[in-house]
Amino acid sequence: MRKPSLFMMAVAFILASLNLRPAMNSISPMLQAIQRDLGMSSLSASLLTSIPVLCMGIFPAFAVKLGQRAGLERVIGWSIAVIGAGTVLRWFTGSSAYLLLTTVLSGLGIAAAGPLLSGFIKQHFPAKVPVMISLYTVSMAVGAALASGLSLPLSVRAHSWQESLAVWAILAAVALPVWWWSVLRHTRRPARAERSARAAGLPWNSAKAWALTLSFGLLAVLFFSVTAWLPPVVEHMGYGKDYAANMLVLFSLTQIPVGLLFPHLLRRLPSRRFWLALGALSMAAGFLMLWMSVTPWLAAILIGIGPGVLFPVNLMMPIEAVSDAQQATAWSAMTQSVGYVIGAMGPMLLGVIHDAAGSYTLLIPVLLAVTLAMAGVQQLAAKPGAAKVLNKQRAKEKETALPLAE
Numbered sequence: 001m002r003k004p005s006l007f008m009m010a011v012a013f014i015l016a017s018l019n020l021r022p023a024m025n026s027i028s029p030m031l032q033a034i035q036r037d038l039g040m041s042s043l044s045a046s047l048l049t050s051i052p053v054l055c056m057g058i059f060p061a062f063a064v065k066l067g068q069r070a071g072l073e074r075v076i077g078w079s080i081a082v083i084g085a086g087t088v089l090r091w092f093t094g095s096s097a098y099l100l101l102t103t104v105l106s107g108l109g110i111a112a113a114g115p116l117l118s119g120f121i122k123q124h125f126p127a128k129v130p131v132m133i134s135l136y137t138v139s140m141a142v143g144a145a146l147a148s149g150l151s152l153p154l155s156v157r158a159h160s161w162q163e164s165l166a167v168w169a170i171l172a173a174v175a176l177p178v179w180w181w182s183v184l185r186h187t188r189r190p191a192r193a194e195r196s197a198r199a200a201g202l203p204w205n206s207a208k209a210w211a212l213t214l215s216f217g218l219l220a221v222l223f224f225s226v227t228a229w230l231p232p233v234v235e236h237m238g239y240g241k242d243y244a245a246n247m248l249v250l251f252s253l254t255q256i257p258v259g260l261l262f263p264h265l266l267r268r269l270p271s272r273r274f275w276l277a278l279g280a281l282s283m284a285a286g287f288l289m290l291w292m293s294v295t296p297w298l299a300a301i302l303i304g305i306g307p308g309v310l311f312p313v314n315l316m317m318p319i320e321a322v323s324d325a326q327q328a329t330a331w332s333a334m335t336q337s338v339g340y341v342i343g344a345m346g347p348m349l350l351g352v353i354h355d356a357a358g359s360y361t362l363l364i365p366v367l368l369a370v371t372l373a374m375a376g377v378q379q380l381a382a383k384p385g386a387a388k389v390l391n392k393q394r395a396k397e398k399e400t401a402l403p404l405a406e
Contacts, residue, residue: 005182006124006125008178008181008182009124009182009183010125010132010135011178011182012175012178012179012181012182012183013117013120013121013132013135013136013139014135014139015139015171015174015175015178015179016076016080016113016117016175016179017117017135017136017139017140017143018139018140018142018143018171018175019080019083019084019109019110019113019143019171019172019175020083020110020113020114020139020140020143021140021141021143021144021147022087022143022144022146022147022168022171023052023083023086023087023103023106023107023110023147023168024048024049024052024053024144024147024224024227025143025144025145025147025148025151025227025248025252026147026148026151026164026165026168027048027049027151027165027228028049028148028227028228028229028230028231028245028248029148029151029152029231029245029248030151030152030155030161030164030165031045031048031228031231031232032232032235032241033155033161034048034099034161037161038093038095038096038099039096040096041351041355042351042354042355043348043351043352043355044096044100045351046228046229046347046348046350046351047100047103047348048099048100048103048228049224049227049228049347050224050228050344050345050346050347050348051100051103051104051107051344052103052106052107052110052111053107053220053224053340053341053343053344053347054107054340054341054344055104055107055108055110055111055340056107056110056111056114056336056337056340056343056344057111057336057337057338057339057340057341057342057343057344058111058337058341059108059111059112059337060111060112060114060115060332060333060334060336060337060340061202061333061334061337062112063075063079063111063112063113063115063116063333064115064116064119064202064329064330064333066112067116067119067329068326071187072116072119072120072123072329073120073183073184073187074184074187075112075116076112076113076116076117076120076179076183077176077179077180077183077184078109078112079108079109079110079112079113079116080109080113080172080175080176080179081109081172081176082105082106082108082109082112083106083109083110083113083172084109084169084171084172084173084176085105085109085169086102086103086104086105086106086107086108086109087102087106087165087166087168087169087172088166088169089102089105089166090102090162090165090166091162091163091165091166092162093162093165111340114332114336115329115332115333115336115337116329117136118136118315118318118319118328118329118332118336119326119328119329119332121133121136121319121328122319122328122329129316129319129320130262130263130266130267130312130316131263133312133315133316133319134259134260134262134263134312136312136315137255137259137307137308137311137312137315138255138256138259138260140311141252141253141255141256141259141307141308142256143171144227144252144255145249145252145253145255145256147168148245148248148249148251148252149245149246149249149252149253151164151165152164152241152242152245154167201330202330202331202333202334202337203330203331203334204334208321208381209318209321209331209334209335211377211380211381211383212314212317212318212321212331212335212381213334213335213338213339214339214342214377214381215276215314215317215339215374215377215378215380215381215382216314216335216336216339217338217339217340217341217342217343218342218370218373218374218377218378219307219310219311219314219339219343219374219378220339220340220342220343220344220346221342221343221345221346221370221374222283222306222307222346222367222370222371222374223307223311223343224343224344224346224347225346225347225349225350225363225367225370226248226251226303226367227248227347228346228347228350228351229347229350229354229360229363230244230247230248230251230300230303231244231245231247231248232244232360233290233360233363233364234247234290234296236359236360237290237293237296239296243296247296247297247300248300250297250300250301250304251300251301251303251304252304253304254300254301254304254305254308255304255305255307255308255311256308257308258304258305258308258309259308259311259312262275262308262309262312266312272313272316272317272382273378273379273382273383275309275310275313276309276310276313276375276378276379276381276382277375277378277379278309279305279306279307279308279309279310279313280306280310280371280372280374280375280378281375282302282303282305282306282309283302283303283305283306283307283310283371284368284371284372284375285302286298286299286300286301286302286303286304286305286306287299287303287364287367287368287371288368289302290303290364291364291365291368306371310378313382314335314378315332317381317382318331318332318334318335319331319332346370349366350363350366350367353366
């Protein structure tokens with residue numbers, strides 16, 4: 001079998017990653033129009049963001065099993081197709097139930113692709129993990145920024161928010177043939193014995209894995225809460241709809257240069273704890289500025305710096321804690337599955353608070369409190385030496401198992 005080009009595999013990886021955010025980010029700029037046309041409450045509208053996140057929490061374990069049976073490259077390809085199908089079907093939305101069903105479909109594809117792309121990095125780019133994680137997060141940020149910035153103008157031009165939501169299926173239409181040409185045609189389905197040897201269960205009994213999971217989960221709460229509610233909050237502060245939508249664009253765009261610079265910065269200062277503290281501090285400062293109604297554009301930049309730093313570190317830590325691609329996939333699946341279930345609670349919680357209070361006033365202090373809690377958990381998750389201890393334990397287990405094997 002002909003060896004694939006690593007460059008083309010990286011291009012396919014970037015195009016696949018671009019598909020992981022537009023299905024969610026295209027909703028927020030048009031949320032009020034969707035609510036008005038479909039008669040949705042704030043809580044039900046928040047489900048348009050929370051459902052994909054819940055899918056990312058519920059289905060990664062199944063995606064890992066499927067990836068072990070069919071090959072993670074093949075399942076990633078299927079996932080891109082599912083995302084594209086769920087997105088293009090939004091063109092025909094006529095009710096809130098139908099829109100929520102398309103959201104579930106897109107969410108299933110996003111849920112399967114996320115942890116498998118982490119395993120893909122470990123398997124095909126083991127010496128370039130920080131660089132590939134950076135490309136992963138930057139690609140997601142680019143997809144998010146495009147959807148956040150262009151969805152509203154497209155809906156105005158087409159006189160239809162349905163068409164604006166559906167147009168993001170183009171990203172899947174571009175990614176699929178490149179993925180097939182650069183990746184799938186060079187891979188084969190794992191044999192039965194190979195599948196058994198590769199099988200790696202999720203690390204439910206590991207305290208380290210749970211610390212990483214809670215760290216990721218609290219970050220997800222903040223990220224998806226901002227994705228769902230930043231434009232309405234800024235609009236409530238007295239700014240226009242276009243200005244408010246652009247704050248979400250700015251939040252997403254800020255993550256791109258931060259993500260591109262991050263591998264270089266990490267080489268100069270490799271301390272994970274430092275970058276986790278810096279990212280949390282930046283987000284806290286941004287939320288504080290919003291709470292005080294000070295300069296929304298600067299607040300959006302500061303909040304955007306947080307995920308630009310925190311997502312790469314949180315994605316790297318499970319990969320660095322283990323020794324092979326299957327374990328990396330399993331650890332990433334647990335971190336992301338439970339983490340995204342926690343994250344899905346964010347937009348829904350803010351929707352409940354808004355419906356109960358009748359205003360957006362309480363949303364920002366809640367996000368600020370979550371940020372401070374996240375900062376403490378992440379310092380625990382990145383405790384120095386934890387990965388080394390884990391690897392020593394595995395080595396000892398292998399040594400004790402050798403005599404039995406003989």
